[in-house]
Amino acid sequence: MDVVLRAVTMYLVLMLLFRLAGRRTLAEITPFDLILLLMIGEATQQALLSDDYSLTAAILAICTLIAVDVGLSIIKLRSSRVRRWLDGTPTLLVDHGRPLRARLAKARLQEDDILQAAREGPGLQRMEQIKYAILEANGKISIIPYS
């Protein structure tokens, strides 16, 4: 029972914390992001298994996590409201070459981040070449150039 409670609690707590941290957290793969991810993994592992070295506990924890994951994905299919809150929605950041500064500020982004995505994606150099820039639910910035 303990294992199940720990696994479910950690899953929900991590989900809540990552939603709080915002979409851009862990979307960029800087070396620091990798280290942060590792540290979170380590702390989580301690919580899940603690000093229980049995095979059973490990299997049960993994089963519980997958069960919760599948359960939530089914709920998300049935309810678009739950999906919006759990996954987030995309947000337009640049409209016809004009950055929407108030939105950028709220999303804690700078124009440099958009320009970087523009260079990495379609290889654009200036803001004026960007038709639309969208912050996706998963934190990536999609660039739609003028065709």
Add this chain to the structure above:
Amino acid sequence: MPAVDHEDFRPREHPIDDDITFQRKVWRMERIGWGLLLLLVLLTALGLFSEGPLSDRRAVSADGSLEVRYPRFLRRGSRSSLEISLHGLPGAALEVVLAPPFLTTHVVETLQPLPLQSSSDQGGLKLVVVADQAGRAKVHFVLRPDRAGSTRLHIRHGSQSLRLWQYIYP
């Protein structure tokens, strides 16, 4: 500036249906969440989850012969300390009893100094230690709580008794 803001937050349908009202709600929740996170970190630093001024406590019996230093907040599976000071006649054998649920709640990892005698007393732990020339004896435990929830430390020395509240986080 306000006019530009208002224009920036106008909902768009092309190229995506972007539900900006919902997104602004999410951003607001994020900010409230950060405030709570910061509060949590501060409370932790102050000792709400053990080790700190909010947690460390000292209790003394009415006649001063029994003094206990203990943490009010502990975490299950994490080490915590308990210090019991006894006062009696120099060189005397002093007795202290840690009544139930002490033994079922905590795992005793270390106990210094080793007592003269250690036995069970109605489900509790009875220790006999020798007082020094000043009549003082101190027992230092390192404990590992094995259960979560609210609990009481019930410690007796002669006619003196202390009931101390503790909370063990899961």
